Amino acid sequence: MSVLNKTLAVTLAASASFATTAAMAQEEVNVYSYRQPFLIEPFLDKFTDKTGIDVNIIFGDQGLTERLKREGRNSPADVILTVDIGRLQELVDQGVTQPIQDETIESNIPEQYFGENNEWVGLTSRARIFFTSVERMEAGEIETYEDLADPRFEGRICTRPATNAYNVALVASMLAEHGEETTRQWLEGFKDNLARKPQGNDRAQVKAIRDGVCDIAIGNTYYYGKMMENEEQRAWAEAARIEFPNQEGRGTHVNISGMALAKHAPNEENAYELMRFLTEETAQSMYAEVNYEYPINPEVAPSETVASWGDFKADDVSLAEVASLRRRATELINEVGFDD
Structure with a gap:
């Protein structure tokens, strides 16, 4: 092979190597x-x-x-x-x-x-479920989201602000199921049953059950797992059980x-x-x-x-529909002054 051909071969090999490296870099x-x-x-x-x-x-x-x-x-x-x-x-x-x-x-x-x-x-x-007091409630006492407005639970419910994204989605799912007027009435009854002004995050509501502030809280399922792996918060979780709402009807909101x-x-x-x-x-x-x-x-x-938390029936409403109702859900929350 001539010097020229050797040089060309080396150059081509180097170029091929560079091209391969460049291609790999694009992966x-x-x-x-x-x-x-x-x-x-x-x-x-x-x-x-x-x-x-x-x-x-x-x-x-x-x-x-x-x-x-x-x-x-x-x-x-x-x-x-x-x-x-x-x-x-x-x-x-x-x-x-x-x-x-x-x-x-x-x-x-x-x-x-x-x-x-x-x-x-x-x-x-993640399911939006009830945490209920192991000490002060029997399992199944509260069965549906609609029950959150039942007068028998007056002064017994804690929740984070309704304008939080997770609660807005829940209210939007209620709009999808019941329409505007029924959802407004439900929000008003739910507000009347609160043990305190909405505050904190989902874990804070479970702590409030442990502290005796309320007997029922609304939260996402995964927080239970998070609390159980936390040495301080494990006692909060152990004071509450998970209950899946609306199992005899449309199913639990996710x-x-x-x-x-x-x-x-x-x-x-x-x-x-x-x-x-x-x-x-x-x-x-x-x-x-x-x-x-x-x-x-x-x-x-x-x-x-x-x-280990058990099987549950999930609401099969389209989440695209829930998403489309979020703005009106937020407006209703504000109109009834839920977080005031």
């Missing part, structure tokens, strides 16, 4: 997440091990929607992970998502957990964590790889277990801890 997907990194990194690492696609995470507890709007077409975001139907719908309303069109995802996730036009997809669920495909996703193919993975068994099990949530894929069982 990435960028995630904007409202969920804290420690909750999602374990299964994202599994995704990278399986696919060779690196996952870059930008975490924010607020402001990610505004960031996406500001970045526009130059945004590096591919997939957005968040909690609560309200935040998912906000992404859609602000025009920073695009429809998710994939047969695998659609086969893994039940229809009611898709947004309108598939603009978002649910990943895990909210979700979910995902959306960014409107200008620069790594769309890799984004779909990740989103498929998040709806499959490995990620569904890990995602749900780390935060004591329920997998949405019906083929995946909940963790042993979550399963």
Whole structure:
């Protein structure tokens, strides 16, 4: 081989190596997440091990929607992970998502957990349940959300502010079930039964049961698991039981964590790889277990801890409908002065 040909061969080999390295460097997907990194990194690492696609995470507890709007077409975001139907719908309303069109995802996730036009997809669920006093109440004394307005529970109920996203979603589900006038009357009766002004978070309501302030509280299921793993808060959880409302009727209201495909996703193919993975068994099990949530894929069982709380019937109302009623729900909450 001539010197010229040897030089050319080396140059071509170097170029090929560089091209391969560059191609490998492009094997990435960028995630904007409202969920804290420690909750999602374990299964994202599994995704990278399986696919060779690196996952870059930008975490924010607020402001990610505004960031996406500001970045526009130059945004590096591919997939957005968040909690609560309200935040998912906000992404859609602000025009920073695009429809998710994939047969695998659609086969893994039940229809009611898709947004309108598939603009978002649910990943895990949490039930909005009653915590009731083990000491002062019999199981089954309160059976439905409608019972929260029953005068026999006057002065016995605690809740965080109704304008909190989780309670807004619950009120929106009541609107979907009963309409505006009945929901207004229910809110007024519910308010009359409060033991104190709405305050704190879901865990604070369970503490209030332990402290004898109230006998009934409304909260998300996963907080029970979180309290049981906390040395100080375990006593709060042990003072209360979990009860699933409306089991003889429409079922218990659930909210979700979910995902959306960014409107200008620069790594769309890799984004779909990740989103498929998040709806499959490995990620569904890990995602749900780390935060004591329920997998949405019906083929995946909940963790042993979550399963110990018992089976329940979930409300099958479309969460897209619940999302569409959130604004009116907030207005009704304010009109009756629930948090005043």
